[in-house]
Amino acid sequence: MNETCRVSVERRGDVAVFWTDGYINNQGGEEIAREAYSELDRGARALIMNLEKTRIVNSIGISILIEVLEKVMERKAVLAFCGLTPTIDKTFRIMGLAQYAAIYPTEDEAFRAVSAPA
Amino acid sequence: MNETCRVSVERRGDVAVFWTDGYINNQGGEEIAREAYSELDRGARALIMNLEKTRIVNSIGISILIEVLEKVMERKAVLAFCGLTPTIDKTFRIMGLAQYAAIYPTEDEAFRAVSAPA
């Protein structure tokens, strides 16, 4: 079943960039969470999630992303999203994710923002 | 209903190149036939049909393309197809269209072939 979301990660210094491909439901969300926690454990200070290859994130998937965001904040790291479709952007705003995580149009902008000295 | 096939045509000397976009059924087939007959009337010696943006041609659509092919042969002109998906290619072969019309992988190859001096 190839609807399942594929997640790949690349580490650039203390920034971890995630690319998702496909539907993010509970399973996809948990896959992202696993990878995110492992990057945090390996000292990442910022996570960027590029969702440009994902067209649907369901509310269970978002609830898991919110859990990840909370863990990120506990560790005083930052989480940024980019490549959101208008519908995903809208849903993230409705659920309040946009109040705690930054949203950028492109990965470049997200990278520049999280790499800027605080 | 945007499934309906869109057809565009460009004239290059006495070759007319057709691009289809979408499902070719009776309606789409008739649209192609209308354009083809008008190009033949305007003296086209060769018609190239690039179907790369079409994924389905139903048997009624093919029967109309066969009608076009017969008219083309009556006028001693030639008809070449290119950009066929494997399934469309297979169906054209089953129905015998491939015995009377040439099929080329790309538009360039089709163009070179029909432009070569006889």
Place this chain on the structure above:
Amino acid sequence: MAQRDPAPSQPTAAGAPAVSLTIPVAPEMEIVATAQADALGEYIDMGRDKIDEVKLALVEACINAFEHSHTEDNQVHITFRVGGRREAGEWLEIEVLDRGRGFDTAGVESPSPQKTFEERRRRGWGLHIIKSLMDEVQIESGEWGTRILMRKYK
């Protein structure tokens, strides 16, 4: 299956061409269902972003039925209708019906970002998302199951 009262039938678009789809309660079948919303959205030339909104609303309605309804027939019944004044249709309507145990629609607490983040109650957004993304939504629920009727204009 036990005899039950039938779901109330009040098709808001009687006579409009209907496409019905029945999916089994199984992982990711909600995504299989969205293919039909896609196709019918394209059929009426609805824009990509609006189609995405319809698809997410449909996903939420399906996963609610999967997760909460405890349906007896292990299926979710979806009806798509297109309609409006112009020939090709001005809206897409989707009805999602389960023959499950139903719920008290008045008793559902509204979600909020505050509850989600401060009280860590992260679920409970499905119905709210459906209402936010669709133009018209009716929810009926009872012993016969649950029926969500939602419409989106082009």
Place this chain on the structure above:
Amino acid sequence: MAQRDPAPSQPTAAGAPAVSLTIPVAPEMEIVATAQADALGEYIDMGRDKIDEVKLALVEACINAFEHSHTEDNQVHITFRVGGRREAGEWLEIEVLDRGRGFDTAGVESPSPQKTFEERRRRGWGLHIIKSLMDEVQIESGEWGTRILMRKYK
């Protein structure tokens, strides 16, 4: 609708998860139906070209029902099943049923390129295409209508 004998039911894949789709007899609804073949083909990871073959076979079965069956309910009933040994499925099976007037399956003349080109009988290819593109095909027809059951392996 008049009472009729029900269509013979011999699901070759009883128990396999089924998705049922009912489409109205209307232009291009066959394409709307192919969206479901696409989604279920992807669901079992069938390759793009094989999915295209399944979609064309489904289109042919639908347009036959539209054109020839004179159905009483003005609908075509399609059931999709996936199954096989592996969890995710090894084949996709599609049943296309109309409650129309049926036809004499033995009496259908086989088409050939020669008839098509030399005798200018260009139609009559639908069933042949279905049989060429699918791995297994059963056709049953009678006073109750017509039922085509076709299967494609990954």
